[in-house]
Amino acid sequence: MTTYTARPIEPGVLKELRDVDDAGRACVPFVEGEGGSPLRCCLRRSERGERIALVSYAPLRRWAAGAGVEPGAYDEQGPVFIHAESCAGVVGGGRYPFARPGVLREVRRYSGEGRILGGRLLDLPSTPDESLDAAFSEAFADPAVALVHVRAVEYGCFLYEVRRP
Secondary structure: OOOOOOEOOOHHHHHHHOOEOOOOOEOOOEEOOOOOOEEOOOOEEOOOOOEEEEEEEOHHHHHHHHHOOOOHHHOOOEEEEEEOOOOOOOOOOOOOOOOOOOOEEEEEEEEOOOOEEEEEEEEOOOOHHHHHHHHHHHHHOOOOEEEEEEEEOOOOOEEEEEEOO
8 A cells, every 4th residue: 555645845945934925925923822723834733822824825836846847827825824933844643634534625636747637525534544545546546646735625725735656
């Protein structure tokens, strides 16, 4: 069985986002009042009292720049929570963050040219990791798929990326 890895936003990109986000706005940190915000730097939920920021992030644009391709109209940017300062990154936790039974997730497939090749809506069952494994296996069975984005349906937010193993 193939093992897939949820990828947080890369440290170098996080450093840039903590200065100016992908919409050109300055980062404005705040103290988390309640906790529970999905942090894309370490792929866990925030805790009350942590300093975090909500920034605009363009995941496909960032990937495409590194791949030397132009995503064209598929270039999207949206809000993501990150720690306001550098953090330890992913430490322990489940294989696929922000996955629990009864939650809807979208697994969106992209080609090596940065074009959407389709997607799949998942209503996560009592075994969310198995369901996500199956969705990733299905996606990467198509040789044209280079990466997938997992998104939260309720807000449409980017959660993390999975690349071809």
